Amino acid sequence: xxxxxxxxxxxxxxxxxxxxxxxxxxxxxxxxxxxxxxxxxxxxxxxxxxxxxxxxxxxxxxxxxxxxxxxxxxxxxxxxxxxxxxx
Amino acid sequence: xxxxxxxxxxxxxxxxxxxxxxxxxxxxxxxxxxxxxxxxxxxxxxxxxxxxxxxxxxxxxxxxxxxxxxxxxxxxxxxxxxxxxxxxxxxxxxxxxxxxxxxxxxxxxxxxxxxxxxxxxxxxxxxxxxxxxxxxxxxxxxxxxxxxxxxxxxxxxxxxxxxxxxxxxxxxxxxxxxxxxxxxxxxxxxxxxxxxxxxxxxxxxxxxxxxxxxxxxxxxxxxxxxxxxxxxxxxxxxxxxxxxxxxxxxxxxxxxxxxxxxxxxxxxxxxxxxxxxxxxxxxxxxxxxxxxxxxxxxxxxxxxxxxxxxxxxxxxxxxxxxxxxxxxxxxxxxxxxxxxxxxxxxxxxxxxxxxxxxxxxxxxxxxxxxxxxxxxxxxxxxxxxxxxxxxxxxxxxxxxxxxxxxxxxxxxxxxxxxxxxxxxxxxxxxxxxxxxxxxxxxxxxxxxxxxxxxxxxxxxxxxxxxxxxxxxxxxxxxxxxxxxxxxxxxxxxxxxxxxxxxxxxxxxxxxxxxxxxxxxxxxxxxxxxxxxxxxxxxxxxxxxxxxxxxxxxxxxxxxxxxxxxxxxxxxxxxxxxxxxxxxxxxxxxxxxxxxxxxxxxxxxxxxxxxxxxxxxxxxxxxxxxxxxxxxxxxxxxxxxxxxxxxxxxxxxxxxxxxxxxxxxxxxxxxxxxxxxxxxxxxxxxxxxxxxxxxxxxxxxxxxxxxxxxxxxxxxxxxxxxxxxxxxxxxxxxxxxxxxxxxxxxxxxxxxxxxxxxxxxxxxxxxx
Ligand SMILES: Nc1nc2c(ncn2[C@@H]2O[C@H](COP(=O)(O)OP(=O)(O)OP(=O)(O)O)[C@@H](O)[C@H]2O)c(=O)[nH]1
Ligand SMILES: [Mg+2]
Numbered sequence: 001x002x003x004x005x006x007x008x009x010x011x012x013x014x015x016x017x018x019x020x021x022x023x024x025x026x027x028x029x030x031x032x033x034x035x036x037x038x039x040x041x042x043x044x045x046x047x048x049x050x051x052x053x054x055x056x057x058x059x060x061x062x063x064x065x066x067x068x069x070x071x072x073x074x075x076x077x078x079x080x081x082x083x084x085x086x087x
Numbered sequence: 088x089x090x091x092x093x094x095x096x097x098x099x100x101x102x103x104x105x106x107x108x109x110x111x112x113x114x115x116x117x118x119x120x121x122x123x124x125x126x127x128x129x130x131x132x133x134x135x136x137x138x139x140x141x142x143x144x145x146x147x148x149x150x151x152x153x154x155x156x157x158x159x160x161x162x163x164x165x166x167x168x169x170x171x172x173x174x175x176x177x178x179x180x181x182x183x184x185x186x187x188x189x190x191x192x193x194x195x196x197x198x199x200x201x202x203x204x205x206x207x208x209x210x211x212x213x214x215x216x217x218x219x220x221x222x223x224x225x226x227x228x229x230x231x232x233x234x235x236x237x238x239x240x241x242x243x244x245x246x247x248x249x250x251x252x253x254x255x256x257x258x259x260x261x262x263x264x265x266x267x268x269x270x271x272x273x274x275x276x277x278x279x280x281x282x283x284x285x286x287x288x289x290x291x292x293x294x295x296x297x298x299x300x301x302x303x304x305x306x307x308x309x310x311x312x313x314x315x316x317x318x319x320x321x322x323x324x325x326x327x328x329x330x331x332x333x334x335x336x337x338x339x340x341x342x343x344x345x346x347x348x349x350x351x352x353x354x355x356x357x358x359x360x361x362x363x364x365x366x367x368x369x370x371x372x373x374x375x376x377x378x379x380x381x382x383x384x385x386x387x388x389x390x391x392x393x394x395x396x397x398x399x400x401x402x403x404x405x406x407x408x409x410x411x412x413x414x415x416x417x418x419x420x421x422x423x424x425x426x427x428x429x430x431x432x433x434x435x436x437x438x439x440x441x442x443x444x445x446x447x448x449x450x451x452x453x454x455x456x457x458x459x460x461x462x463x464x465x466x467x468x469x470x471x472x473x474x475x476x477x478x479x480x481x482x483x484x485x486x487x488x489x490x491x492x493x494x495x496x497x498x499x500x501x502x503x504x505x506x507x508x509x510x511x512x513x514x515x516x517x518x519x520x521x522x523x524x525x526x527x528x529x530x531x532x533x534x535x536x537x538x539x540x541x542x543x544x545x546x547x548x549x550x551x552x553x554x555x556x557x558x559x560x561x562x563x564x565x566x567x568x569x570x571x572x573x574x575x576x577x578x579x580x581x582x583x584x585x586x587x588x589x590x591x592x593x594x595x596x597x598x599x600x601x602x603x604x605x606x607x608x609x610x611x612x613x614x615x616x617x618x619x620x621x622x623x624x625x626x627x628x629x630x631x632x633x634x635x636x637x638x639x640x641x642x643x644x645x646x647x648x649x650x651x652x653x654x655x656x657x658x659x660x661x662x663x664x665x666x667x668x669x670x671x672x673x674x675x676x677x678x679x680x681x682x683x684x685x686x687x688x689x690x691x692x693x694x695x696x697x698x699x700x701x702x703x704x705x706x707x708x709x710x711x712x713x714x715x716x717x718x719x720x721x722x723x724x725x726x727x728x729x730x731x732x733x734x735x736x737x738x739x740x741x742x743x744x745x746x747x748x749x750x751x752x753x754x755x756x757x758x759x760x761x762x763x764x765x766x767x768x769x770x771x772x773x774x775x776x777x778x779x780x781x782x783x784x785x786x787x788x789x790x791x792x793x794x795x796x797x798x799x800x801x802x803x804x805x806x807x808x809x810x811x812x813x814x815x816x817x818x819x820x821x822x823x824x825x826x827x828x829x830x831x832x833x834x835x836x837x838x839x840x841x842x843x844x845x846x847x848x849x850x851x852x853x854x
Contacts, residue, residue, distance in 0.1 A: 033334040033367065034179065038615060040371045041175040043214050057407040058503035061512075063618060067213045070401075070618040072499045074506070077614065 015052050015081040016062060023051035024083030026066075031080035039081070043067045050083060114155075114164040115281045116198055119232075120186060120222060121206035122215050123172025124619045126234040128152070129264040130206055131169040132631065134274060139169075139635075149185045150533075156277065163281040168197065174214075176221045176325070177333050180536045190225055191326055202280055202287070203227045204273070209239035209246055209261070210620070212386060216378040223255060223290035226321035228280065231259040232273055237266075238620065242395055245387045254381045256291050265625055292321070294377040296328075299362050300369050303355040304328050310351055331355060332370050397492075397620035405496055414500050417493070418519060421484045425477050425523040426554060432476035440469035458660060459653075467652030470748055471645040474526045474811060478640055479633050481520050481527040485534065486632035488516075490624035494534065495616055502614070508596045509603030511535055511614065514544040518595070521551035522588075525812045526644075529819055530636060539607045545819055546602070546829055547595035549807045552588045555749040559803050560587060562753050562772075566779045567796020583797070587804045594805065594836070644814045651810040655747045658717040667715070671708050675701065703761075710761040718743050732802065732841040733795040735784070745808040752803075798845035806837035 012027045026048045029036045043066060044050065050066040060075040119127045131139070135154030152169040170189060171182035178184040188194035190203070205222055207215045223229055231251070239246060252259040258276065262269025280287050296304065308320065308327035330336045330352050359366045403409050444465040451457040488494040494513070502512030513535045521528030528548045535541040552560075564580045571579040682697045713719055714737075722739035729739055737759045744755040753775070760778045782790040807813060807830050817826035 035615075037177065037332070037334070037367065037371070038174070038179055040368055041177070041217060042615070043217065043375060045368070045372050045375050054405060056405070056499055056503060057411050060503045060506070061499060061614065061616075063405070063499065067211075069211050069214055072495070072502070072614075072616040072618055074502070074614045 010084050010086050012082050012084050014079045015050060015064060015083045016075055016078050018052040018083070018085065020052055020054045022085070023049060024085040026050055026081065027084045028082045029080060030082055031077060035077055035080070042069075042071065044081065050081070112163050114166040115201040115284065116166050116168060117202045117204055117277060118168045118170055118189060118200040119204045119206060120170045120190065120218075121172065121232075122174060122208060122211075122218055123617065125172070125206045125208040125211075125215060126232075126264045127172065127206045128169055129625075129628065130204075130232055130234065130262075130270065130273075131167055132628070133264055133267050133270045134277075135167055149181050151185075156274070165277060165281050168200075173218060175218055177329055181538055182536060187329075190222060190227075191322060200227060201284060202277070203229045203290075204232055204277075205229060206232045206234050206264075208235045209233050210235045210242055210244070212239075212246070213378055213382045216381060217374055220255075220293045220374060220378060221325070223257060224292050224294070224321060225325050226290050226319070228284065228287035229257045229290045230273070230276060231255065231257060232264070232269075233259050233261045234264050236261045236269070237263045243389050245389050247385050247387070251381070251385045254384060255293065257288050290321075292324075294370075294374045296373050297364055297369055300331075300359060300364055300366070300373075303359060304331060307331060307348075307351060307355060310348060312348075328370050331359075331366055334367065395620065400621050401496070401618070404493070405499060410496075410500060414497060417488075417497070418516075421481075421516075422519055422522065424484070425480045425520060425527070429476040429480050429523070433473055436472045436476070437469060440465060440472065444469075455660075459656070462660070463653045463656035464649075466656070467649040470652050470811065471641065471648050473748075474524065474640065475637055477524045478527040478530065479637050481523075481531060482633045482636040483629055485516065485531055486629040487624055489534065490622065490628060490632075492619045492621045495618045498616060499618065506614075508600040510543060510599055511537060511540045512616075514540060517544050517548055518551055521548040521553060524553050524555070525549045525551065525809070526640075526815050529812065529815045530640065532819065539603075542820060542825070543599050543602050543607055545816060546825070547599050549809070549812050549816075549829070549833065550591040550595040550598070550805065552591045552804060553749075553809075555809065556587075556803055558750045559745075559752045560584060560800060562756075562776070562779075563791075563796050563800050563803075565776050566791050567793050567799075569793065583800065587800055590801065590804050590840075640815075643818045644811070647814045647817075648811050651814070652747050655718075655744065655810075658721070659713060659744060660716060662716070663712065664715045667708075667711055671704065671711075675704060678704070706758075706761045709758050713740065713755070713758050728838075731846065732798045732838065733792075733845040734799065735790060737782075738799065742802070742806075742808065745803075746810050748811070749803070749808055794845055794848040797848065798841040801844050802837045802841040804837075805833055805840055807833040 015024065018024060026044055026046050028046065029039055029044065031039070048066050050064055053063040053065050053070060055062050056072075061072045062075055062078045063070055063072050064078065064081070065071070119131050121127050131152065131154065134156060136157040139152050139154035149171060154167050154169075156165040156167065168189070170186050173183040173186040175183070176187050176190065178187050185194065189197045189200065192199050203222060203225075205219045207219050219231065233246065233248060233251070236246070246261070248259045248261050260269055260273045260276065262273065264270060304324060304327045307330060308323040311323050311326060330348075336349070336352060356366045359369070404413055444461045447465065448457060448461050451460070485494070488497065494516075497515065498512030500512070501515040505512050505514050514532070516534070517528045517531040519528075520531050525548045528551070529545050532541050532544045532548070535544060564583055568580045568583050573579055573582060678697060678700055682694070718740055719736075721743055722736040725739050725743075726734075726736040729735075729742070734742075737756075740759055741752045741755045745752045756779065757775050760775070760782070762775050762778050779791050780789070784790050813826050813830055816829055817823050820826065
């Protein structure tokens with residue numbers, strides 16, 4: 001796919017780069033085996049719609065929402081969730 | 088499909104085959120399983136009533152709850168087992184490990200299940216179906232309890248239960264477990280199953296694995312040592328999938344799996360990689376594809392809510408400012424109530440116990456038996472009982488926090504702060520409660536799923552200055568710390584008090600950090616926490632929770648604490664010195680005889696004098712007895728060890744007797760110095776303070792100097808001088824070694840810090 005054929009340009013970034021309230025589509029999980037396996041089992045497979053709900057008062061942990069359930073995870077782990085967003 | 092289902096021969100579990108007697112058939116074991124927080128325990132309670140047995144699984148501190156079906160008069164009794172929550176059959180916590188082991192029949196203390204009730208949260212169908220389909224595929228007779236139908240409805244979702252049953256090939260019972268709606272239907276179904284188990288549909292394979300992956304799975308399944316045939320083969324197949332997918336898979340020596348098997352798994356993974364199949368994700372993705380398809384067929388969104396009521400609440404309760412303020416408010420209320428509210432029932436209990444003690448005292452003549460009963464047994468029971476009000480209140484609060492769903496938010500808010508020293512946000516509440524008393528605090532650490540985090544929390548909890556230390560602090564500060572104003576309202580005694588609390592906290596954090604860096608390093612600090620929607624708590628459940636905790640404490644820890652108290656009583660009472668006992672009797676006799684011989688005119692006056700003299704004699708006797716007892720001898724024995732801290736053997740006696748309960752230091756010192764066993768009235772307390780100030784060392788310098796006082800305060804702030812806490816640590820970690828290590832470590836640190844305080848102070852010329 002070349003840039004020309006894509007109507008809206010998508011960007012891949014860690015979910016923590018999104019502002020609270022924004023959502024994206026899971027592109028990849030760049031995480032160590034266990035964490036990755038668990039997040040996958042919770043339903044965070046590639047292509048899932050996931051929302052960055054909020055950051056805790058001190059910026060860590062973060063709350064994300066996908067498939068109708070809310071999860072809190074440490075920033076360190078959330079940084080490995082790469083999402084695709086359309087501006 | 089269903090024809091195929093009914094002809095398949097259901098599995099015959101070992102347990103029912105072995106039980107031979109015809110009159111009373113072996114109870115059918117029905118296990119309740121599902122995701123965390125989906126209502127398993129609520130359903131379990133509805134099905135079993137109040138007859139649950141709570142225990143632990145062998146070797147781990149995972150709770151095991153078992154109960155009989157409520158009011159079953161049928162020929163075949165039914166036993167329910169409430170399993171912990173699990174997200175998947177690949178375990179990430181001891182809880183999930185138990186679930187997997189029970190369902191795959193690896194758990195030695197649980198027989199093979201006869202039936203599985205899968206509790207599924209209807210408001211979160213997709214995620215719940217992931218685990219549900221994993222379990223269905225194990226091939227047990229299975230039913231689905233589709234719980235939280237009310238929440239699903241409120242969120243604007245309609246579910247087609249008949250369709251779901253058809254897709255999964257097993258019966259589905261929609262219900263609201265908390266209001267018991269739909270529970271009787273499930274109950275009838277289970278009774279019918281118990282009568283005729285063979286007619287029940289069993290789980291079948293649902294998820295379509297990639298063909299290459301499936302071939303590898305079948306191959307591994309066949310080489311399992313406990314490979315099963317027929318429908319049982321599904322267990323082996325499920326196990327093979329888990330092995331192939333789980334990166335951390337290691338062969339289980341206890342079930343005869345060899346390293347050879349591990350090699351086969353590796354080879355299979357390699358072959359899959361060559362075909363560019365990701366063995367880590369293939370099975371998971373296939374299952375989500377299957378689950379997603381089912382959910383599309385079953386769920387119908389009737390109205391789409393952009394924000395549920397729970398989300399609205401969360402915007403305030405996890406808000407940077409309001410959320411933090413609300414959290415502080417909740418914690419303050421909780422702490423204040425276990426600190427002060429618990430005093431009322433505690434006081435009541437103490438008076439009651441004292442009343443019983445004096446009743447027995449009046450019934451029996453003075454002597455060893457009376458002393459054993461009153462000072463040993465009754466006082467020991469009292470030592471157990473004083474913990475109860477605090478435990479009850481704390482667990483009422485914890486149940487409230489957990490049932491409403493606020494606990495997860497509290498952990499979310501506190502995680503960063505606790506994370507600094509490598510702990511989990513959930514460690515906050517156990518540690519906070521430990522300021523009132525470490526015993527309920529340690530019990531509260533059960534809410535922490537991660538075993539190492541839980542252990543660290545348990546081990547640092549005794550460093551929080553508990554309310555039993557307060558009388559000791561107050562006494563020693565009154566004796567040793569000059570009442571000087573420093574700046575404004577801040578006085579030296581106040582500053583010392585603050586310093587002691589801070590010392591405990593700082594040391595706890597340092598030790599936690601150190602432990603997490605070294606011996607308790609978790610190889611994978613997995614901090615994924617679900618934030619469940621807020622729910623209205625059931626009062627019934629809250630009190631049940633409280634009751635379970637309290638009775639568990641009495642059964643498991645209470646007996647040991649009682650035993651230790653009786654032992655301590657023995658050590659403080661024996662041996663008796665016959666010479667002194669005799670001379671005491673003689674003196675007493677002389678005094679009374681003398682009074683009788685005096686002029687009868689001034690009898691009124693003399694009576695008072697006589698009583699005072701007798702009381703003084705009694706105090707001397709008590710002091711002499713204690714100083715001569717085993718504890719007194721131990722005090723002398725340890726004197727060389729505590730002398731560098733500035734303590735003499737009499738303080739040693741105080742330290743040793745504190746093991747029954749820290750606040751006993753005050754009354755012990757009163758006995759040691761012949762000031763009576765009091766400390767009960769203000770007058771007594773002042774007398775004790777005065778007496779302590781007057782104590783001199785052998786060289787004539789005062790004993791209770793500021794420096795000695797500080798060293799002793801530091802010692803009390805750190806050392807684990809509480810049998811109750813030590814026993815609870817032993818019970819909650821399931822290991823006597825941790826309890827002993829804790830006792831020794833904190834003792835050593837306390838000694839070292841006291842030493843530094845005393846000798847450092849002397850070095851600096853403070854005396
Ligand atoms: N609205 C609603 N709430 C329910 C229902 N069933 C259970 N609850 C509530 O859901 C919460 C969790 O229930 P539990 O029974 O403790 O869940 P569990 O599955 O045992 O949870 P874990 O043991 O932690 O895995 C409690 O607050 C219950 O009161 C239901 O059908 N509807
Ligand atoms: Mg439960």
